Amino acid sequence: MIHLKNVHKRFRRPEGGWFDAVRDTTLHIKAGEIFGLIGFSGAGKSTLLRLINLLERPDHGSVNVDGRDLTSLSAAELRRARQNIGMVFQQFNLMANRTVAANIAFPLEIAGWSRADIDARVAECLDVVGLADRAGHYPAQLSGGQKQRVGIARALAPRPHVILADEPTSALDPKTTQSILDCLQDINARFGVTVVIVTHEMHVIRSICHRAALLDAGEVVELLQVTDKQVAARSALAKSLLEVA
Amino acid sequence: MDEQLTLAQALANLSDLAPEIWQASVETGLMLAIGLSVAIVVGGPLGILLYLTQPGQLFANRAVNGVVGWFVNLVRSFPFIILMVSLVPLTRLLVGSTIGPIAAAVPLSFAAIPYFARLVEQTLREIPRGVIEAAEAMGASPAQIIWKVLLGEARAGLISSLTILTISFLSYSAVAGVVGGGGIGDLAIRYGYYRFQTEVMVAMVLLLVVIVQIIQFAGNHLAARLDKR
Numbered sequence: 001m002i003h004l005k006n007v008h009k010r011f012r013r014p015e016g017g018w019f020d021a022v023r024d025t026t027l028h029i030k031a032g033e034i035f036g037l038i039g040f041s042g043a044g045k046s047t048l049l050r051l052i053n054l055l056e057r058p059d060h061g062s063v064n065v066d067g068r069d070l071t072s073l074s075a076a077e078l079r080r081a082r083q084n085i086g087m088v089f090q091q092f093n094l095m096a097n098r099t100v101a102a103n104i105a106f107p108l109e110i111a112g113w114s115r116a117d118i119d120a121r122v123a124e125c126l127d128v129v130g131l132a133d134r135a136g137h138y139p140a141q142l143s144g145g146q147k148q149r150v151g152i153a154r155a156l157a158p159r160p161h162v163i164l165a166d167e168p169t170s171a172l173d174p175k176t177t178q179s180i181l182d183c184l185q186d187i188n189a190r191f192g193v194t195v196v197i198v199t200h201e202m203h204v205i206r207s208i209c210h211r212a213a214l215l216d217a218g219e220v221v222e223l224l225q226v227t228d229k230q231v232a233a234r235s236a237l238a239k240s241l242l243e244v245a
Numbered sequence: 246m247d248e249q250l251t252l253a254q255a256l257a258n259l260s261d262l263a264p265e266i267w268q269a270s271v272e273t274g275l276m277l278a279i280g281l282s283v284a285i286v287v288g289g290p291l292g293i294l295l296y297l298t299q300p301g302q303l304f305a306n307r308a309v310n311g312v313v314g315w316f317v318n319l320v321r322s323f324p325f326i327i328l329m330v331s332l333v334p335l336t337r338l339l340v341g342s343t344i345g346p347i348a349a350a351v352p353l354s355f356a357a358i359p360y361f362a363r364l365v366e367q368t369l370r371e372i373p374r375g376v377i378e379a380a381e382a383m384g385a386s387p388a389q390i391i392w393k394v395l396l397g398e399a400r401a402g403l404i405s406s407l408t409i410l411t412i413s414f415l416s417y418s419a420v421a422g423v424v425g426g427g428g429i430g431d432l433a434i435r436y437g438y439y440r441f442q443t444e445v446m447v448a449m450v451l452l453l454v455v456i457v458q459i460i461q462f463a464g465n466h467l468a469a470r471l472d473k474r
Contacts, residue, residue: 053382082384093379096474097398106393107383138473158383 001031001194002162007051007061009044021047023218024061031161034188034195036205036212036224038241044218045198049164052196053085054078066161083111086155086193088184090167092147094139094154101126101135104153111158125153128190129183145176152183156193163187165197169204181208202241206231214238255444262445265432270452272346273428276418279350281411284357291317291358292365293391303377303387317359325417328352329424349418349426357414364406372398401472408464412457419453429453 009022021044029035037045050056051063054070063070070081086107094103101122108118126132129149139147148168155163165184169177185208188195197204205212205226212224214237222235233239259266291313297303298310323331329352336343336351372395380394396403419430429449437446 055378055382076386079384079386082382085382087379087382089375089379091373091375093373093375095376095394095398097400097471098473106380109393110380110383110385110389140474154383164382 001066002027002029002052002196003062003064004028004048004051005062005064007048007058007063009047009051009056009058020218022051022058025218025220027213027220029194029196031194032188032192033210034185034197034208036209036226037196037198037215038200038202038205038212038224039215040200040241043215045200045215046166047218048215049166049196049198052162052164053082053087083107083158084160084162086158086160086163088148088151088155088163088165088168090170092139092144092151092171094147094150096139098138099135100131100137100139100142100150103139103150104157107154107158121157125157128156128187129153143176144172145179148172148176148180149183152180152187156187156191159191160193162194162196165195167198167200169199169201177204178207184208202231214241250444258442258444259448262432262436266429266448266452269427269429269432269449272422272426273415273418273430275346276350276353276421276426276428277411277414279347280353280357280414280418281407283350283354284361284410285407287354288358288361289365291362293369293395295362295366296369296395297391301374303381303390317362320355320359321363323356325352325356325420326424328356329421344425346427349421349424349428353414353417353421356417357410360413361406361410364410365403368399368402368406369395371402401468401474404464404468404471408461408468411460411464415453415457415460 004025004027006024006026007022008020008024010018010020013019025048037048039045047056051058052065054063058071065081066084068081070078073081095106098106104122104125105118108121113121123132126135129152131146131149131153134142134146139150142150168184169180172180181204184195184197187193197209199205205224206229209226211226213220214222214224214235216237222233222238224238225232231238231242233242295310295313295317298306298313300307320328332352332355333343336348339351340348342348376398377390377394380390385394418426418428419433422428422431423434429452433446433449436442437449
């Protein structure tokens with residue numbers, strides 16, 4: 001489903017010199033799985049996630065999603081391909097001047113759906129995330145957990161095959177965190193959407209991920225298997241993350 | 246001007262001038278309407294360009310941003326009255342005359358373009374970068390990002406900017422009036438200053454005070470209604 005091959009991304013430091021955020025990394029994510037990217041701050045996990053929909057373009061290496069090499073697409077083709085890859089953000093990134101329904105409608109508007117199809121799909125997605133009674137509210141009138149549900153509904157609306165979640169629960173309290181994780185798991189189970197989730201909490205991995213990659217200094221240091229909420233970890237770093245959690 | 250002016254006499258004088266006051270108000274309205282329209286149509290896109298070419302934005306381009314920014318600063322450096330005089334040849338070319346509200350609208354428009362461009366740029370900066378990035382991630386085209394995200398999210402701020410611009414240019418239009426543009430400011434100078442009819446001066450200033458209050462009230466009201474943040 002998602003194949004990152006030898007992707008490398010470096011950034012120019014403000015004080016000069018270069019910083020290798022992702023180093024020559026290869027990663028395969030299967031269709032229908034919930035895959036975690038875990039590591040401490042600065043490990044390169046968010047950059048790696050953003051390479052999947054080319055919000056960051058790799059300096060070299062290839063990004064293949066759903067059988068298409070994204071790095072070789074034209075700008076217009078890439079926009080179409082992105083409509084098949086939903087994204088959920090830590091800070092929600094909702095449009096403040098649009099209602100909940102209009103926020104969810106946005107990706108459908110840009111994809112050129114008809115008004116009737118949009119209205120029907122928005123209603124469906126509101127149901128999936130349990131916010132049918134909030135359709136006419138503005139983001140400012142919602143709690144953090146509700147805002148993230150809108151973010152998830154928006155990502156889900158164009159029926160994507162992949163949803164990328166960048167620290168989706170890091171701005172939320174523990175109880176809300178669990179409900180958002182349950183929501184993502186529900187979507188994965190019901191619609192078979194492949195979910196890639198970035199986190200620094202082992203709890204998130206244990207709770208919903210099937211597999212996870214542990215990142216350190218821009219490299220995958222270990223692939224973790226998760227079974228029955230148990231994480232098999234070999235490296236010292238993975239064990240230290242387990243202790244924190 | 247020896248005798249004391251009675252209130253009754255002052256009101257009678259003003260009433261005699263009523264047609265001219267109306268005429269002056271129309272001229273001021275015309276100058277503003279032209280100047281503000283040009284500011285929106287030309288200055289608005291220029292402001293969006295300034296914003297989008299900043300480092301880290303959609304069309305980050307140091308050269309374009311530098312050149313446009315330099316030009317905007319250049320025009321804004323001119324004291325308005327000097328800008329008016331230097332634009333006389335251009336005004337004559339465009340309008341065929343340098344007198345009247347249409348002619349005065351040329352330098353007014355010229356000054357309003359960079360002014361509004363900066364206001365638009367400033368307003369757009371308040372949109373969180375993440376919201377624009379979310380639209381990019383959803384596959385929105387640059388045009389869709391500009392129309393639906395930037396203008397949609399900044400609409401209240403843009404109305405406030407337009408309010409500031411309108412009020413500033415109401416007083417610029419008075420300066421334009423002095424050099425033959427007509428309008429309320431011109432009337433105040435001709436009667437109130439040159440003919441020593443203080444009551445005309447006072448009445449015109451009061452009229453401007455009322456207009457400014459109305460514009461500000463309307464602007465605040467509309468901005469508050471559009472702001473859902």
